[in-house]
Amino acid sequence: MDPDSSTSSTPVTAGIDRSRLEALTERELKRFVSDHPVSQEYSRRAQRSLVSGVPMPWMMRWASGFPPFAAHANGATIVDVDGHKYVDLCLGDTGAMTGHGPAAVVAALRQQLEHGLTMMLPTADSFEVAEELSRRFGLGRWQFTLSATDANRMALRLARQITGRRKVLVFSYCYHGSVDEAFAVRQADGTTTSRAGNVGPAVDPAVTTTAVEFNDLSALADALADRSIACVMAEPAMTNMGIILPDAGYHDALREITSSAGTLLLIDETHTLSAGPGGCTKAWGLEPDMVTLGKAIGSGVACGALGVSEDVAERMLAQPDADYEDTGGVGGTLAGNAFSLKAMRTTLSEVLTPEAYERMIPLASRFSRGVMDVVAAFGLDWNVTELGCRAEYRFQPTPARNGTDGWLAADPALERYLHLHAMNRGVLITPFHNMALMSPQTTAASVDRHTEVFREAVADLLAAS
Numbered sequence: 001m002d003p004d005s006s007t008s009s010t011p012v013t014a015g016i017d018r019s020r021l022e023a024l025t026e027r028e029l030k031r032f033v034s035d036h037p038v039s040q041e042y043s044r045r046a047q048r049s050l051v052s053g054v055p056m057p058w059m060m061r062w063a064s065g066f067p068p069f070a071a072h073a074n075g076a077t078i079v080d081v082d083g084h085k086y087v088d089l090c091l092g093d094t095g096a097m098t099g100h101g102p103a104a105v106v107a108a109l110r111q112q113l114e115h116g117l118t119m120m121l122p123t124a125d126s127f128e129v130a131e132e133l134s135r136r137f138g139l140g141r142w143q144f145t146l147s148a149t150d151a152n153r154m155a156l157r158l159a160r161q162i163t164g165r166r167k168v169l170v171f172s173y174c175y176h177g178s179v180d181e182a183f184a185v186r187q188a189d190g191t192t193t194s195r196a197g198n199v200g201p202a203v204d205p206a207v208t209t210t211a212v213e214f215n216d217l218s219a220l221a222d223a224l225a226d227r228s229i230a231c232v233m234a235e236p237a238m239t240n241m242g243i244i245l246p247d248a249g250y251h252d253a254l255r256e257i258t259s260s261a262g263t264l265l266l267i268d269e270t271h272t273l274s275a276g277p278g279g280c281t282k283a284w285g286l287e288p289d290m291v292t293l294g295k296a297i298g299s300g301v302a303c304g305a306l307g308v309s310e311d312v313a314e315r316m317l318a319q320p321d322a323d324y325e326d327t328g329g330v331g332g333t334l335a336g337n338a339f340s341l342k343a344m345r346t347t348l349s350e351v352l353t354p355e356a357y358e359r360m361i362p363l364a365s366r367f368s369r370g371v372m373d374v375v376a377a378f379g380l381d382w383n384v385t386e387l388g389c390r391a392e393y394r395f396q397p398t399p400a401r402n403g404t405d406g407w408l409a410a411d412p413a414l415e416r417y418l419h420l421h422a423m424n425r426g427v428l429i430t431p432f433h434n435m436a437l438m439s440p441q442t443t444a445a446s447v448d449r450h451t452e453v454f455r456e457a458v459a460d461l462l463a464a465s
Helices: 020-035 039-048 057-061 101-115 125-138 147-163 216-224 248-260 277-285 310-317 339-352 354-377 403-408 412-423 446-463
Strands: 071-072 077-080 085-088 141-145 167-171 182-188 193-196 209-212 229-234 263-269 290-294 304-308 383-387 388-395 435-437
Touching: 020 039, 020 446, 039 446, 077 209, 085 446, 101 277, 101 339, 125 141, 125 277, 125 304, 125 339, 141 339, 141 383, 147 229, 147 263, 167 216, 167 403, 182 403, 182 412, 193 209, 193 339, 209 216, 216 229, 229 248, 248 263, 263 277, 277 290, 304 310, 354 383, 354 388, 354 435, 354 446, 412 446
Parallel strands: 167 209, 167 229, 182 209, 229 263, 263 290
Antiparallel strands: 071 077, 077 085, 141 304, 182 193, 290 304, 383 388, 388 435
């Protein structure tokens, strides 16, 4: 689909008084500064030693100008250094999807601390985790990394090695961590270019990547027709520009088209693990050649995983010139370490269980109903999309069908106000967009608190309308 042909790409916020929005945002900023003197002092000190005063650049994205500095977290709450307690619906942007410090994981890691963190030798946890991931995702062979980004990089290297092809296909405005090949977007004329703001790409992404729009099967088929694409790297549902669900039949067609072209299909479940214990792969019956995971499967401990089919594993090992053990560019000294594997084993067996999802998913629906009740009450033409225990509201009458559509519908000023208003009243949602995630320890009362402050924010905004 040509992004210019989208019918829902314009945010439905034209009726909002922009001067009032600016004034309310300024009011909330003053309140935040007044209420967070310790965080402000920490931020000033951090400016002297940290780039932009934060340990990772994305922490600059918090709506408050400087972030609240965390003191401690437990379950689905965070307490900052000024003593403010927050309902945490951000959950580390999936890294803390288990909740902060689940008791079973804490106990297991405390014990592992006394038995070694990284020994360059396997532990029994390695095959226990691999067997559980095989049950959940249907792929028979696994390797471990320290992040989903690492797993995606490894997967792309393997795909190029065993297919003999150079290029990767991604979907415009996708999310695959900091993988170089993923920072490419499709232009209206069908060409691929670097995404705006891409920092120091080693090569022009158009050299390594072909980008098409999600849900556009004809563009996908055309891109794969010359058999130059080694791998399609896809989230089963997009999550970087709002939650964008696949059209009916899309994944069946995606699998058929990639198979016919001899292109490997990589499904990145880093965020979409929210769909269920086996992510969308299990919930929707997908049959990828490779699956990547990260963040949530270790309860916040650095880890990632790459699963491959038996066919891919056989093709890997059939190429004796590929040095998987030493200088071939895959893996890392700390990958598969005992500490990370203990975290993964305990998380999968005791925290992110089917029973946990039975509690979490209805809470996402409760969040959606609360938001839509407010939207309806104030006559706003916005929508909410759910993906298991994840939900997100967007300023469009209908959900976006591709990443460009979602990108065009963003309203950063409005998002900042809503996020800051919520933060000042003890509710955190992800700073990048309007996403809420439920953990096994999230409560209905916490969800209802978001509905309450969201209603208050919208009422203040529209009071003069």
